[in-house]
Amino acid sequence: MNTTPNLSPSLESEPLPYRVLLYYCFTPIEDPTALRNEQHALCIELNLRGRIIVASEGLNGTVSGTIADCEAYMERVSQDPRFKGIDFKIEGAQGHTFRKINVRVKEEIVHAGLPHLKPYQKTGKHLTPAEFKSLMQNDPNVVVVDMRSNYEHNLGKFKNALTFDMENFRELPEHLAEIEHLKDKKILTYCTGGIKCEKATALLLEAGFQDVYQLHGGIIKYGAEAGGEDFEGKCYVFDGRVAVDVNQVNPTILTECYVCGTKSDNMVNCANPTCNRHTVICQTCLENLDGGCSIECKTHPEKRPYDGSGKYERVSNGYNPEIGFRQQARELRKSKEETH
Template sequence: MTSIVNLAAYRFFTLNAPAEWRTPIRARCDELGLRGTILLAPEGINLFVAGTRAAADAFTHWLRTDPLFAGQLVDLQFKESLSAKQPFRRMLVRLKKEIITMHSPAIQPGQARAPEVSAQTLKKWLDRGQDDNGRPVVMLDTRNGFEIDVGTFADALDYRLTKFSEFPATIEAHREDFTGKTVVSFCTGGIRCEKAALHMQNIGIESVYQLDGGILKYFEEVGGAHYNGDCFVFDQRTALNPELKPTAMLQCFGCRAVLTPEDQRSPYYVPGEHCAHCYSRQAAA
């Protein structure tokens, strides 16, 4: 029986005093019994929290209506999924320089955005292999390599990033991959692909879109069409399938590798300690 509501949301906007929001947000989350992580930075807010249905509804209403936020979160859009148990161990509200680190100060999504494409429109493009203007469509995965290994769109470009700050240099080295094509950047929930699309647009790559709401919203609105596998998430659920339900995958406490059910049957797997991948890496060192 599913009893926990998982909320994910972000918004780029100018937040002049992030520290003034930190204590009241933490207090409200504690009052409602929510757990998760909320990031506050001069460029906006990024949150992943989970709790009861009543707590989730009360929190979203508070963010949108409390005078503390001066109306800046009225249009904050939340993605929801359900789970049988709480996927977070504790509640954190952190101050950061960026809500998603790219190290590119010129990229300010709160002031300008690249065009977005809805899940329904993207599916239509992928069904026929071209966009509405007849240009071939290429999907660009902006996530880290280990996330992509859990699942991604068919034939998506995967540059094996280990962190998002590698994205600008990687794209510069592969500009020819996008010539004459429509590029759709995507990620888990939309935050990375929003910055990615804006960066590509700013350096002169033509016909760039971001997938509105990322993979999770795509799953919610059109299911798993053109997508292979599951979607990695940064909580104890590890991965969600196209029905937005947790899978049997786990993540190793030691090396953070994503473990399939077969991996979990290995004699080297000890929950909370290590797995076969840990031993392989030690042997190769």
């Protein structure tokens, strides 16, 4: 059984040794803890790294690994009847884009603060990248709405898209009044990989919007299948790459260097951990300031060594991948004791 999705032309013509998988599936999960343990063991077995969230409403993950390991993972997950038809967005990479595997059980697979909404019951109409592009470019009754946070859409967004001034997705309900007057329009929503739009369009339908659509597979799939046309800037991603190119047709740069104001899309963190400003700084300024965002940060006694990238690993939150196996072992022993 071959469940590997078609790779984009860029992956076929310039093969890279690793893959980054972005995926989700809204489906009822009776025992999230059991699924969490299954996913954890599978990723350890296949040497995958990344972040996976399991909840009673489904599965959401971003992982990296070798081509063979990622193909094995996709096949194993797709064989689970609960995830039949799951859509994997695939990108090439030079190596792992995460340090370790982190699998957690949470109330929602996307932190929206809307656990009552079940996208597998009701959500906006899915559009392929080609359908989204056609409506966006040719239908005058269409309004394109970005469902991402400020730091994401400030780096890149679709041309003429409406954005919300929000720090995180949980704030979305507070901003619906801003588009209340557009209820007679076709609302085209989009996000990075599609998952936020599942909840966002369900919320719009609940609020009385009638003609609601979502870009299936999000910006990542649009870039791979539609060339990224009319997406301005770069797409923010939640792994070690921070930002990726999307538009192969008419690319532009939206952002400016925080230090000098020149056009740049080099998203970094300040090397001073007490500042840790997450912003755009051009390579020249970054080198002049030795990874800092100011003279003060350059000379700060706690400044991290600048390695040329401007990207620093997050401080560990104490998650230990082996804890999952110890938990599984205890549960298996307990189960055996109860049956004997």
